[in-house]
Amino acid sequence: MPAHASPDAGQSEDPAGLLTRRRFLTYVVAAPVLTVAASSVITPGKAYAVVPSPPQPENILDLGDVMVAATKQVEDLLVLEVTPDNRVVFRVPRAEVGQGITTALAMVVADEIDARLTDVEVPLEEARQDLGTAQSTGGSSSVRALWDPVRSIAAEARARLVTAAAERWDLPARSLSTRDTAVWAPDGRSATYGSLTEAAAEVAVPAVSTDPKPSSEYRLIGKSTPRIDARSIVTGQARFALDVDVSGALPTVVIRPPTLKGTVESYDGSAALRMPGVMAVTELPSGVAVTAKTFDQALKARSAVDVTWGRGTVDGVSDAEIKERLAKAIPSSTLPALLDQRVVDATFDFAFVNHAPMEVGSAVADVQSGSAEVWLATKSPTGAQSAVAEAVELDVDQVTLHVVRGGGSFGRRIYHEPAVEAALVSQAIGKPVKLMWTRNDDMRHGRVRPRSHHKLRAVHAAGQVLSYEHRMSCVELDLGSGTGQALVDAGYVNPTVGSAFYTLSQSCPYHFGVVTESLNEVSYDMPTATWRSVYSGQARTAEEILVDEIAKALGTDAVVMRKKFLKTAEARAVLDKVATEGEWGRAMSSGTAQGVALHGEYRSIAACLVEIDCRGTKPRVTKAVMALDVGRQVNPSGLRAQAMGSLMDGISTVLLAGNHLDDGAFREGSFSDFQYARQADAPLECDVHLVGGTGKPGGVGELCVPAAAGAVANAYARATGKKPRTFPINF
Amino acid sequence: MPSYAFKLNDKNVTVEAPADMSLLWVLRDLLGVTGPKYGCGVGVCRACTCHVNGQAVQVCTLTAADVVGKKVTTIEGLAPDGGLHPVQQAWMDEDVAQCGFCQPGQIMQAAALLKAKPRPSDADIDKIMNVCRCGTYCRIRKAIKRAATT
Numbered sequence: 001m002p003a004h005a006s007p008d009a010g011q012s013e014d015p016a017g018l019l020t021r022r023r024f025l026t027y028v029v030a031a032p033v034l035t036v037a038a039s040s041v042i043t044p045g046k047a048y049a050v051v052p053s054p055p056q057p058e059n060i061l062d063l064g065d066v067m068v069a070a071t072k073q074v075e076d077l078l079v080l081e082v083t084p085d086n087r088v089v090f091r092v093p094r095a096e097v098g099q100g101i102t103t104a105l106a107m108v109v110a111d112e113i114d115a116r117l118t119d120v121e122v123p124l125e126e127a128r129q130d131l132g133t134a135q136s137t138g139g140s141s142s143v144r145a146l147w148d149p150v151r152s153i154a155a156e157a158r159a160r161l162v163t164a165a166a167e168r169w170d171l172p173a174r175s176l177s178t179r180d181t182a183v184w185a186p187d188g189r190s191a192t193y194g195s196l197t198e199a200a201a202e203v204a205v206p207a208v209s210t211d212p213k214p215s216s217e218y219r220l221i222g223k224s225t226p227r228i229d230a231r232s233i234v235t236g237q238a239r240f241a242l243d244v245d246v247s248g249a250l251p252t253v254v255i256r257p258p259t260l261k262g263t264v265e266s267y268d269g270s271a272a273l274r275m276p277g278v279m280a281v282t283e284l285p286s287g288v289a290v291t292a293k294t295f296d297q298a299l300k301a302r303s304a305v306d307v308t309w310g311r312g313t314v315d316g317v318s319d320a321e322i323k324e325r326l327a328k329a330i331p332s333s334t335l336p337a338l339l340d341q342r343v344v345d346a347t348f349d350f351a352f353v354n355h356a357p358m359e360v361g362s363a364v365a366d367v368q369s370g371s372a373e374v375w376l377a378t379k380s381p382t383g384a385q386s387a388v389a390e391a392v393e394l395d396v397d398q399v400t401l402h403v404v405r406g407g408g409s410f411g412r413r414i415y416h417e418p419a420v421e422a423a424l425v426s427q428a429i430g431k432p433v434k435l436m437w438t439r440n441d442d443m444r445h446g447r448v449r450p451r452s453h454h455k456l457r458a459v460h461a462a463g464q465v466l467s468y469e470h471r472m473s474c475v476e477l478d479l480g481s482g483t484g485q486a487l488v489d490a491g492y493v494n495p496t497v498g499s500a501f502y503t504l505s506q507s508c509p510y511h512f513g514v515v516t517e518s519l520n521e522v523s524y525d526m527p528t529a530t531w532r533s534v535y536s537g538q539a540r541t542a543e544e545i546l547v548d549e550i551a552k553a554l555g556t557d558a559v560v561m562r563k564k565f566l567k568t569a570e571a572r573a574v575l576d577k578v579a580t581e582g583e584w585g586r587a588m589s590s591g592t593a594q595g596v597a598l599h600g601e602y603r604s605i606a607a608c609l610v611e612i613d614c615r616g617t618k619p620r621v622t623k624a625v626m627a628l629d630v631g632r633q634v635n636p637s638g639l640r641a642q643a644m645g646s647l648m649d650g651i652s653t654v655l656l657a658g659n660h661l662d663d664g665a666f667r668e669g670s671f672s673d674f675q676y677a678r679q680a681d682a683p684l685e686c687d688v689h690l691v692g693g694t695g696k697p698g699g700v701g702e703l704c705v706p707a708a709a710g711a712v713a714n715a716y717a718r719a720t721g722k723k724p725r726t727f728p729i730n731f
Numbered sequence: 732m733p734s735y736a737f738k739l740n741d742k743n744v745t746v747e748a749p750a751d752m753s754l755l756w757v758l759r760d761l762l763g764v765t766g767p768k769y770g771c772g773v774g775v776c777r778a779c780t781c782h783v784n785g786q787a788v789q790v791c792t793l794t795a796a797d798v799v800g801k802k803v804t805t806i807e808g809l810a811p812d813g814g815l816h817p818v819q820q821a822w823m824d825e826d827v828a829q830c831g832f833c834q835p836g837q838i839m840q841a842a843a844l845l846k847a848k849p850r851p852s853d854a855d856i857d858k859i860m861n862v863c864r865c866g867t868y869c870r871i872r873k874a875i876k877r878a879a880t881t
Binding site: 097098099100224226227229230231233234235236237238239240242243245251276293294295296297299300356357358359360405406407408409410436438439637638641644645646647648649670671672676677678679680681682683684686 | 749751752753756757759760761763765766767768769770771772773775776778805806807809810815819822823824826828829830831832833834835838853856857858859860861862863864865866867868869870871872
């Protein structure tokens, strides 16, 4: 077990606190090897006043800042260990669902401690209540929040290893150097970190600086590095929840109601229980579970269970009704135009969108009397652990929750229904189970990006935009986990969490005079969730479309107009980059066109230029050029991958992918009718340019969705002459 | 229960299974081969793509009976003896994978395509229907083209 806290260990040597930040706080409790906990505070475990007060504008304090603050509060609980076999192990308090953060964090550790990247291990940390929401993954904040603590922890470890080597060789510590997971003496002698770890654990005060190195000394940070788990992925060895070998875990699937959140009134499982391989039929709050020796048997036995269903929570409700209620939920404009002023206005509607990660909801659970063990891909490990404990009536510390890699998330894995279901079935039948949602389950009962309605209005005169108003309404977003929980922990009251999230994530990047932005949520009891880029996915996309229409009204080119009104040099720089690299304004055939948009959030900014061909049976984005300024670039290859993935989300949500709600149930059931982009929808050319690159890392995971979506919509408008208003366009 | 014999990743296997059991679950639940993934169960997401006699197929749409006497290759058997197939190497060189879940299926699809068409056109690559929800399509295209030249 890692050493979590030993508050007295460091203090006893420096009772007056003279070493302050230099002080080594917590180390080597359970392990006789070097185990360093990051901290820049004097008293571990003491909460200190970095928690923001709500609400402030996004450009002063954004959601990521809340996550950074949450992480900072517990940074002395993050642990790095050097093992005798020369492995440097950092337990990552985040989820890996494809963002590439494990690779990025391994690079930071390796660079700072001077280890070979192949000697660094970055397992995902088990759920730890002492980490709280600091263990949540969301808000594109992982690398941003861990950048300082991880460099501190690794620099501290390096200093101790150097000190231990200096003592062993009786040489001045300053004369030693570090590289390749070893300390080197001027005479060429070397000692591996593994050979020094026990001695390093005994070092009271390091003899060399524990400050992180200057950026000029980075070897890995900033260099494109392939995923550290690439080989295991391409050879099929990477293990997802249902690939974990838990002895005796029985395949389990759940028969779910015909409408959202329907209930089980009664059921008869006797016929199913007579089928080959079927082991148990178990009632759950969400349906009826069938457990069998194989998934094939469990899936086939579903039809033999006779279930009488109660009503769902939105029976009778369809898209049309919701659309109407959302439109009514928007207050009328407060800023009338005067006689000599002109108005550009538009309303937009965005459909529900499922997350549809490739790996469906899955969990393995083994609940015994007095203990439980769960394997789950989760972005909210402590939330999942608490939910399982409550469901099976155990104390939280009796539940061990292993975080396993996830097959995509896009916001979905902040929620953890499969873990609770698996635990309940395991408890009921007294055996470990591996529970899987079918694709139909995920599509029809999984969560969705809430349907939204937007009313935008700009007033201009004499070439200036005098006022700009954006009123958004949407089906209430369930923020009860992950980043939403972090906001609650930071002092936001639950009913205002949605508006706090909105306020902290939205800011208009343009000088548009009096800017008014608001969100009204309409309550429906249905399974919604944060979806990659959350409110910005719709709100900023709508704004970027209106900006094109304002430019047209002003008789100005869309890029020239944006450059005129943009607030920051960084925004103009990324826009300039895509305009230049993408040959903005080049002559194109009728039915094809370019479109451009940008979006800033997470202390980063991105611009996107696409070319679209609308001459065929369905529009195709043929080319994309993106430019990102994300501050410090840890892994350029990973940053580009996130931009390309977000581009596909922009293409999908604008042109193709959405979910219809028909009488309380979602219509789409699989990838046959949920039209997420495939290879033939992807551009043939896609270039991602990274600009800037100094300071601290900004967020990137969700950054490019609104820029891509806006660019696709604007290109479509220019190619077809139509004003896009409802999304997806082909629905 | 009937038993079925076929060649799995160059080894002869015999498996007892119900006649209508999906080959995906035969591989995963009976034979412990977890490279092929469940993504839809109806052959549309193609995360379970494997080779049967060298052709890319969705094993969730087949049964054990369908492959009797045939050669079934999963991602685990694409390259012999712990090596890498040129497509796998190209995938690493282009840093394609994000979450990784669909990638075994994507790689098997690409390997089958290259076997049939050593120099595939963009139109050939466009015909790949495997879903990648992380949106790695641009790098998949580059990796296929890279593998085609090696």
